Amino acid sequence: MKEKVIICKQLTKKFGDFTAVDNISFEVEAGEIFGFLGANGAGKTTAMRILCGLSRPSSGEAQVAGFDVYKNTGSIKKHIGYMSQKFSLYENLTVAENIRFFGGIYGVSAREIRDRSAELISKLGLEKESDKLVGSIPLGWKQKLAFSVAIFHQPKLVFLDEPTGGVDPITRRQFWDMISEAAANGITVFVTTHYMDEAEYCNRISVMVDGKVQALDSPANLKKQYDAKDMDDVFYQLARRAKRPAE
Amino acid sequence: MKQLSAFITKEFYHVFRDRRTLLIMFGLPVAQILLFGFALTTEVKNAEMIIIDHANDISSQKLISKFGSSGYFIITSSTEDKAIDQAFKEASAKCAMIFPSGFGNDLLRGKGAKIQLITDGSDPNTAKTILNYANAIISSYSQELNPLPAPSLQILPVPRMLYNEDGNGSLNFIPGVLALIMMLVCTALTSVSVVREKELGTMEVLLVSPFKPILVLISKAIPYLVLSLANFVLILLLSVFVLDVPIKGSILLLFLESMLFILTCLSLGLLISNRTASQQTALLTSMMGMMIPTLIFTGFIFPLDNMPMVFQWISNIVPSRWYYLIVKSVMLKGLGFEYVWKETLVLFGMTLVLLAVALKNFKTRLS
Amino acid sequence: MSVIKVKDLIKTYEKGSVVALDKISFEVNKGELFGIIGPDGAGKTTLFRLLTTLLLPDSGEASVEGFNIYKDQTVIRSRVGYMPGKFSLYQDLTVEENLKFFATLFGTTIEENYAIIRDIYDQIKPFSQRRAGKLSGGMKQKLALCCALIHNPQLLFLDEPTTGVDVVSRREFWQMLHQLKSKGITILVSTPYMDEAVRCERIALLQAGKIMKIDSPANIVSAFPDMLYAIATNADGYRILQDTRNSGLVSSAYAFGESIHITLKANNPDSLPELRDLLTTRGHANLEIREIHPSIEDSFMRLMKDTDKIPATQNQQQ
Numbered sequence: 001m002k003e004k005v006i007i008c009k010q011l012t013k014k015f016g017d018f019t020a021v022d023n024i025s026f027e028v029e030a031g032e033i034f035g036f037l038g039a040n041g042a043g044k045t046t047a048m049r050i051l052c053g054l055s056r057p058s059s060g061e062a063q064v065a066g067f068d069v070y071k072n073t074g075s076i077k078k079h080i081g082y083m084s085q086k087f088s089l090y091e092n093l094t095v096a097e098n099i100r101f102f103g104g105i106y107g108v109s110a111r112e113i114r115d116r117s118a119e120l121i122s123k124l125g126l127e128k129e130s131d132k133l134v135g136s137i138p139l140g141w142k143q144k145l146a147f148s149v150a151i152f153h154q155p156k157l158v159f160l161d162e163p164t165g166g167v168d169p170i171t172r173r174q175f176w177d178m179i180s181e182a183a184a185n186g187i188t189v190f191v192t193t194h195y196m197d198e199a200e201y202c203n204r205i206s207v208m209v210d211g212k213v214q215a216l217d218s219p220a221n222l223k224k225q226y227d228a229k230d231m232d233d234v235f236y237q238l239a240r241r242a243k244r245p246a247e
Numbered sequence: 248m249k250q251l252s253a254f255i256t257k258e259f260y261h262v263f264r265d266r267r268t269l270l271i272m273f274g275l276p277v278a279q280i281l282l283f284g285f286a287l288t289t290e291v292k293n294a295e296m297i298i299i300d301h302a303n304d305i306s307s308q309k310l311i312s313k314f315g316s317s318g319y320f321i322i323t324s325s326t327e328d329k330a331i332d333q334a335f336k337e338a339s340a341k342c343a344m345i346f347p348s349g350f351g352n353d354l355l356r357g358k359g360a361k362i363q364l365i366t367d368g369s370d371p372n373t374a375k376t377i378l379n380y381a382n383a384i385i386s387s388y389s390q391e392l393n394p395l396p397a398p399s400l401q402i403l404p405v406p407r408m409l410y411n412e413d414g415n416g417s418l419n420f421i422p423g424v425l426a427l428i429m430m431l432v433c434t435a436l437t438s439v440s441v442v443r444e445k446e447l448g449t450m451e452v453l454l455v456s457p458f459k460p461i462l463v464l465i466s467k468a469i470p471y472l473v474l475s476l477a478n479f480v481l482i483l484l485l486s487v488f489v490l491d492v493p494i495k496g497s498i499l500l501l502f503l504e505s506m507l508f509i510l511t512c513l514s515l516g517l518l519i520s521n522r523t524a525s526q527q528t529a530l531l532t533s534m535m536g537m538m539i540p541t542l543i544f545t546g547f548i549f550p551l552d553n554m555p556m557v558f559q560w561i562s563n564i565v566p567s568r569w570y571y572l573i574v575k576s577v578m579l580k581g582l583g584f585e586y587v588w589k590e591t592l593v594l595f596g597m598t599l600v601l602l603a604v605a606l607k608n609f610k611t612r613l614s
Numbered sequence: 615m616s617v618i619k620v621k622d623l624i625k626t627y628e629k630g631s632v633v634a635l636d637k638i639s640f641e642v643n644k645g646e647l648f649g650i651i652g653p654d655g656a657g658k659t660t661l662f663r664l665l666t667t668l669l670l671p672d673s674g675e676a677s678v679e680g681f682n683i684y685k686d687q688t689v690i691r692s693r694v695g696y697m698p699g700k701f702s703l704y705q706d707l708t709v710e711e712n713l714k715f716f717a718t719l720f721g722t723t724i725e726e727n728y729a730i731i732r733d734i735y736d737q738i739k740p741f742s743q744r745r746a747g748k749l750s751g752g753m754k755q756k757l758a759l760c761c762a763l764i765h766n767p768q769l770l771f772l773d774e775p776t777t778g779v780d781v782v783s784r785r786e787f788w789q790m791l792h793q794l795k796s797k798g799i800t801i802l803v804s805t806p807y808m809d810e811a812v813r814c815e816r817i818a819l820l821q822a823g824k825i826m827k828i829d830s831p832a833n834i835v836s837a838f839p840d841m842l843y844a845i846a847t848n849a850d851g852y853r854i855l856q857d858t859r860n861s862g863l864v865s866s867a868y869a870f871g872e873s874i875h876i877t878l879k880a881n882n883p884d885s886l887p888e889l890r891d892l893l894t895t896r897g898h899a900n901l902e903i904r905e906i907h908p909s910i911e912d913s914f915m916r917l918m919k920d921t922d923k924i925p926a927t928q929n930q931q932q
Contacts, residue, residue: 452701
């Protein structure tokens with residue numbers, strides 16, 4: 001029985017009259033690549049924020065990396081990594097400085113930072129760029145670097161919020177190679193994306209519609225269930241039924 | 248024309264639908280007027296004074312009671328000199344007075360009695376004021392004690408505060424508040440409004456249209472012009488009816504001069520908006536770059552004549568300094584145009600220059 | 615008849631150190647639905663800003679409806695319809711106020727050109743009194759499109775209109791574009807989504823400031839130089855990918871959702887059985903491998919490789 005890295009039971013979040021997250025329940029196993037899909041406005045972002053320890057649920061339970069989302073948000077944050085499309089690294093710090101900074105705030109020792117940082121930079125092929133400002137390197141490299149920084153402190157679980165938005169197709173795939181490698185090394189990956197082909201790379205997918213989890217299964221099973229030729233079709237079928245206007 | 252009015256209408260929508268900014272725009276002058284008028288004053292009232300009377304005779308007691316009844320001091324008696332030290336450290340007293348044991352004797356024997364007056368020098372302005380009050384009380388008591396033949400060569404100053412018989416301390420601030428508010432609304436808010444379009448991306452769409460770009464600036468300025476005039480009226484009403492400060496001069500002249508100053512501020516706002524790309528920068532530039540010099544160099548908080556020459560020269564390029572002079576002259580002194588034409592000319596010149604530069608620098612392309 | 619003509623356009627930023635567009639040339643014909651396809655940073659927005667005269671190029675020529683982008687800025691700006699990338703409309707004005715404003719801006723009224731926008735506007739009409747800031751992403755896009763069309767332009771510039779919009783609205787948007795095209799309006803649209811490329815008549819594949827190819831989607835994919843095969847994968851996709859790359863038999867292998875697209879070294883179809891055996895010994899039995907038609911994405915990636923635009927990484931086998 002594999003360890004459960006995320007456990008949600010009837011998790012709900014209300015803002016006044018509006019129920020953003022409506023009684024969702026699911027579990028994520030260690031080493032899984034879990035795709036968390038849903039249209040903007042479906043409640044995805046709110047749910048993710050709760051799981052990252054950034055927002056308090058209105059009711060229900062959730063444990064992330066073994067810590068309670070009500071009482072131990074500090075511990076949650078120490079044990080997870082996070083990367084989003086909107087922000088990942090500081091543009092006016094160099095590559096090396098960014099690694100040092102994020103390593104430092106996650107409590108990685110100075111020596112380990114030095115060692116791992118050299119390894120990371122050479123793996124990404126960024127030796128020549130390590131002293132360049134992040135703002136000046138191409139987007140694709142930025143995203144790959146950001147992912148590496150997010151898992152630098154070897155967390156159990158990493159949250160990726162649309163990490164490949166707008167990136168060229170080759171870099172996208174290189175990025176997913178990195179995700180797969182991390183998962184093979186035991187890091188659980190919780191990822192949201194709008195690219196439906198990327199949904200196929202996940203072990204399991206959940207689709208949120210109107211605040212509820214409307215589908216939760218492996219891509220293969222979902223396609224069978226919805227008689228769809230690909231995940232795009234599955235998603236379209238589900239999204240079309242949404243009553244809540246997408247953000 | 249229809250386009251212009253549609254644009255101006257849109258700008259008014261933006262202004263009125265932004266409740267928070269509206270609150271600041273009108274709340275601020277009211278708050279400032281009330282604060283300056285009633286609460287903030289450089290007068291000193293209720294200064295805590297510790298008195299140590301080693302003499303304890305009729306003369307000292309009489310003087311002490313004069314202090315007590317003056318209304319400016321709250322008296323605490325003590326017998327220990329040490330208490331003074333403690334009180335100043337705790338800031339429970341602002342001044343202290345010590346009567347030596349031979350006070351009454353020295354006074355009556357014509358030897359000249361001494362009193363020690365101690366004030367808290369870490370707040371020099373207050374200390375000076377307190378000393379002045381204390382000296383005034385003491386010399387009036389002194390005079391009482393010497394009622395007999397007035398010396399033949401005597402000088403009796405008869406003070407009179409021209410334009411302000413009541414010595415109303417708030418007078419100073421009204422022109423200052425006017426200048427400040429206009430700066431805020433016309434410079435800061437206008438520049439933010441223009442830059443917001445750039446930030447939101449709507450400026451691009453506006454540019455790719457037949458609408459002349461210059462009209463964008465004009466349309467953005469007009470609501471703030473109107474609101475500044477409304478503020479102007481509001482401030483005047485408050486000063487007349489709440490602070491009892493009448494408008495001695497021509498209201499029309501005041502109005503026209505204020506319009507001029509509004510234009511100056513608007514030009515400044517437009518100039519700032521040309522060069523900034525984010526609302527934050529626009530706001531900061533307006534605040535730091537404009538309002539702080541306005542506060543310092545206008546002369547309504549810190550007298551200009553006390554400043555080193557360099558700063559006085561600098562103050563000459565701060566538009567609000569000239570406006571302040573004009574308002575003082577017209578509103579408080581009741582003077583006519585013949586007395587303020589020089590300042591008006593300066594302001595006019597400044598406006599022309601600022602406007603010309605702003606319009607010339609306005610970019611019809613993105614950079 | 616060309617409505618847009620671009621020749622050797624160059625645009626740099628930061629005093630020449632950042633090259634946004636590197637000698638771009640293409641033409642768009644009247645009534646075409648022309649797509650600029652490329653990821654972030656390819657130069658799409660720069661191109662649109664040059665053509666709408668918001669920016670001046672470093673060098674090169676371009677004309678829009680016969681007008682010169684250097685000199686005829688006023689004319690061009692009053693003729694075209696433009697929807698910039700992060701266009702958000704006026705959030706605190708209502709739908710109707712926004713539309714009315716833009717109509718007046720262009721010297722027209724909503725009523726005058728209502729016929730053109732009716733099909734689109736009807737979808738958001740029930741919300742006409744709602745503040746634009748409170749609309750969903752899809753509705754905002756529709757409103758923005760209406761505002762761009764309200765003065766009846768014959769040429770539309772739409773910069774990434776579907777980015778950030780939900781998948782249902784995206785499909786609806788393209789349907790609307792096709793309807794507009796059928797009315798004879800020329801449309802230049804940009805998108806980073808490869809799957810949207812097929813909905814255009816002709817496309818230009820843009821990467822790092824250069825156009826890699828211009829043609830119809832069909833022609834581009836048929837020009838793919840090698841045979842393309844798909845290996846159907848299941849849950850084991852990553853390992854199959856690695857084993858395939860390490861087999862020494864393929865010249866490229868990329869993940870494509872539920873399959874892996876490969877090209878064989880020397881295009882030798884006899885390698886296929888060998889590959890299949892190799893993969894079986896690695897534990898992947900009964901894999902289905904079949905020849906497929908390339909997609910735009912396959913072509914884009916191949917062109918990136920051929921024009922040497924591959925971003926560096928250590929796992930470089932492709």
